Amino acid sequence: MIDKLEMIPDLRSMYIEELQQVMVEMGEKPFKARQLFDWLHNKRIESYDEMTNLSKGLREKLARDYPLMSPEVVEIQESKLDGTKKFLFRLTDGNVIESVWMKYRHGNSVCISSQAGCRMGCRFCASTIGGLIRSLSASEMLEQIYEICRITQERVSNVVVMGTGEPLDNYDNLLRFIRLISDENGMNLSQRNITVSTCGIVPKMYELAEEKLQITLALSLHAPNDEKRKELMPIAFKYSLKEVLDACRKYFEKTGRRITFEYALVGGKNDSEEDAKQLATQIQNINCHVNLIPVNPVKERDYVKSEKKVMENFKNKLEKYRINVTIRREIGSDIDGACGQLRIKYIDKPE
Ligand code: SAH
16 A cells, blocks of 8 residues: 555655656656646645646646645544644544634644554553554655645644654655745744654754754653663663763754753652652753643553642642753643644544
């Protein structure tokens, strides 16, 4: 299935220069590539029929040789509390993925998936329960956003790659996605408004630091030492906390972009004062911001949220060490809010 999909050329994942080559191969003038790119990524149409400045013959050839494949919306859940919307998409090979649309005072944000499933195995995360099925193409990442724009008819100002999957485990497609969505001839989203979250695949973090991008790197830390991190995240057996934090320092040094640390507070596991103190000493000399997230209980796992007071204490302790810290507002808690929950529910009992 995967091989077959990869054999179908995917125009929406191509850079303008690559489209130029396709045009030349089809006996067309290279400038047509810009028009095509504009239709695909700026006007974001769904069918070649709408590309009125391309000849009918070219449109027919494109439709035959390069079918446009868009994920199809299967379900939309809307939170009655805050208007957060969760979208379940079916990809052309039948796999399902989810994305979340969030309204904030400073603009709308979309959280996208980078893979169908995930092989990182974090203990508290629903996305990893069925393992990795496959990585998404750049166009499958783009289309989550484009389709949400078509449906909501609203602008998107922030994109976070924090849905299902480990983006740095799908590195090449992720890079293509970032370059395409920030292309001035396309959606032209500022890279400063893109956040990529990783569980900490150290060699890829170093590679990313060299790409000359302006995106924010978010590191899922979740523990103040290796021992506790190993209990929550199998990746910690591969890379030590020191190695991960060194990679974060390098990322800042190379890009000037402040690191975001994500820390899911799990009741009784990583939320003591001692944990906060240890965390503070580990990250004190890194230019960073800490995002505390009350762990979202997943039915398949037995973790519980920290109490409100415990969270406040944890935050205060970090602040004593002059660390920038916020407790992430819980949104969409009345829908299947946690990473991968809607998808898992759908896979459990499809239709
Ligand atoms: N694989 C990447 C991105 C996807 S997960 C990563 O690990 O960062 C996005 C964020 O949600 C991560 O910080 C992840 O640890 C967190 N997360 C996953 N399940 C969660 C849950 N049940 N409660 C709170 N945060 C969760």
